[in-house]
Amino acid sequence: MRRASTIPPLLLRRLRYRRILVALLAILGVSVYFGRPSGDDWAIYDRQEFIVTRVIDGDTIDVAAHPRAAPTRGRLRGGDAPEEGGADRPPPPTGAH
Numbered sequence: 001m002r003r004a005s006t007i008p009p010l011l012l013r014r015l016r017y018r019r020i021l022v023a024l025l026a027i028l029g030v031s032v033y034f035g036r037p038s039g040d041d042w043a044i045y046d047r048q049e050f051i052v053t054r055v056i057d058g059d060t061i062d063v064a065a066h067p068r069a070a071p072t073r074g075r076l077r078g079g080d081a082p083e084e085g086g087a088d089r090p091p092p093p094t095g096a097h
Contacts, residue, residue, distance in 0.1 A: 029076075050063040050064060050065055051063065051064050051065075051066070051067060053071045054071065056073070057081060058079060058081020059075055059076045059079035059080075059081040060073065060074070060075050060076075060078070061073070061074055061075075062074075
């Protein structure tokens with residue numbers, strides 16, 4: 001025969017919900033930890049396709065992983081392109097050095 005519990009049913013229900021919540025948060029934390037890419041940028045982004053959303057100047061571009069993703073600005077390595085003007089000056093005419 002089982003002894004009657006002296007803990008009120010409301011408290012038992014709260015304890016059960018708390019255990020379920022802690023278990024779900026633990027599962028979420030583990031899935032986030034193991035679901036993220038590991039390694040350096042070269043290992044993560046090598047051989048991936050991106051969409052060029054905007055060309056800023058000769059060596060600076062905005063890229064996105066998919067059409068609705070927020071763009072990320074990047075510079076092309078080894079490029080020595082002149083800057084195209086600024087907020088206070090117009091771009092140089094074509095062919096002028």
